[in-house]
Amino acid sequence: MTTIGFVGLGNMGGPMAANLVAAGHTVCGLDLSPDARARLKEAGGKPVESVAEAVSSADVVVTMLPAGTHVRKVYGGDAGILANARPGTLMIDSSTIDVDSARAVAKEAAGAGMAMVDAPVSGGVAGAAGGTLTFMVGGPDDAFEAAKPYLEIMGKTIVHAGGPGNGQAAKICNNMLLGISMIGVCEAFVLAERLGLDHQKLYDISSTASGQCWSLTSYCPVPGPVETSPANRDYQPGFAAAMMLKDLKLAQEAASASGASTPLGAEASALYNLFCNQGEADTDFSGIIRFLRGAETA
Numbered sequence: 343m344t345t346i347g348f349v350g351l352g353n354m355g356g357p358m359a360a361n362l363v364a365a366g367h368t369v370c371g372l373d374l375s376p377d378a379r380a381r382l383k384e385a386g387g388k389p390v391e392s393v394a395e396a397v398s399s400a401d402v403v404v405t406m407l408p409a410g411t412h413v414r415k416v417y418g419g420d421a422g423i424l425a426n427a428r429p430g431t432l433m434i435d436s437s438t439i440d441v442d443s444a445r446a447v448a449k450e451a452a453g454a455g456m457a458m459v460d461a462p463v464s465g466g467v468a469g470a471a472g473g474t475l476t477f478m479v480g481g482p483d484d485a486f487e488a489a490k491p492y493l494e495i496m497g498k499t500i501v502h503a504g505g506p507g508n509g510q511a512a513k514i515c516n517n518m519l520l521g522i523s524m525i526g527v528c529e530a531f532v533l534a535e536r537l538g539l540d541h542q543k544l545y546d547i548s549s550t551a552s553g554q555c556w557s558l559t560s561y562c563p564v565p566g567p568v569e570t571s572p573a574n575r576d577y578q579p580g581f582a583a584a585m586m587l588k589d590l591k592l593a594q595e596a597a598s599a600s601g602a603s604t605p606l607g608a609e610a611s612a613l614y615n616l617f618c619n620q621g622e623a624d625t626d627f628s629g630i631i632r633f634l635r636g637a638e639t640a
Contacts, residue, residue, distance in 0.1 A: 346370070347403040350437070352406065362495055363386045370396045405433075405436065413447055429455035436462060436477070448460065448480075460509040473495065478510075478512035520586075524628055525634070529634060531563060531631060541564045545566075577628065582624050584624065
């Protein structure tokens, strides 16, 4: 079995690492949180204290970090992954970051003799725990084929989106669409409430009509119609509003840099920014319906 260095054992990285352990791999995991390292140990992994310790004997390195600045820092410099891993080590970055950072780090990895893919995910904490994530993968064909067996342990759907950075491009486009569609679904339910239309009745109609979408049928923002949706848990996060805002901002940065027109993406970003600034950053992103109800009566 393979020795895997895993850097970033948070809400997503921790369960992903645990699935690699369960598949029989040796996982040396690093995180700033002692609790996260302890959870890896309980799962059968090996917690370590430094990047060098995590990657020096690894065949594969997986990273799951908050932002592009963290990825650049962890991979670069004398104490970073590229300086301490063996030539030929496969690098998989599953962070959601800006496209420019992904491509810059991939170029550095290639220069150091490492194969690398950017492989951000969709599916939330439940998908990470269940091994059902969707991976959007950018990188050379040979690196994708090398990474695929490990991604298949952690996910259900693995899509090669193209060259370096294209995984990140796919992720931010998808999540911009998700943010926009969730706001649309929430607005429809808010309007239905004012018009005296029952939540379940609207769901029964729209889920089988032209309004059907994932935000409605898999993640319905009102309690009742979809048992597994966060709306039935007082909007405890499967995917926090702060994370949605992060992705929407990445999409707007990319749109600005590329000259793309994304007016609905810009409006979604502005609305989620207001929602988070009201103290709702840790609320599930579908909870924005509560903000929209307030805006309607303001």
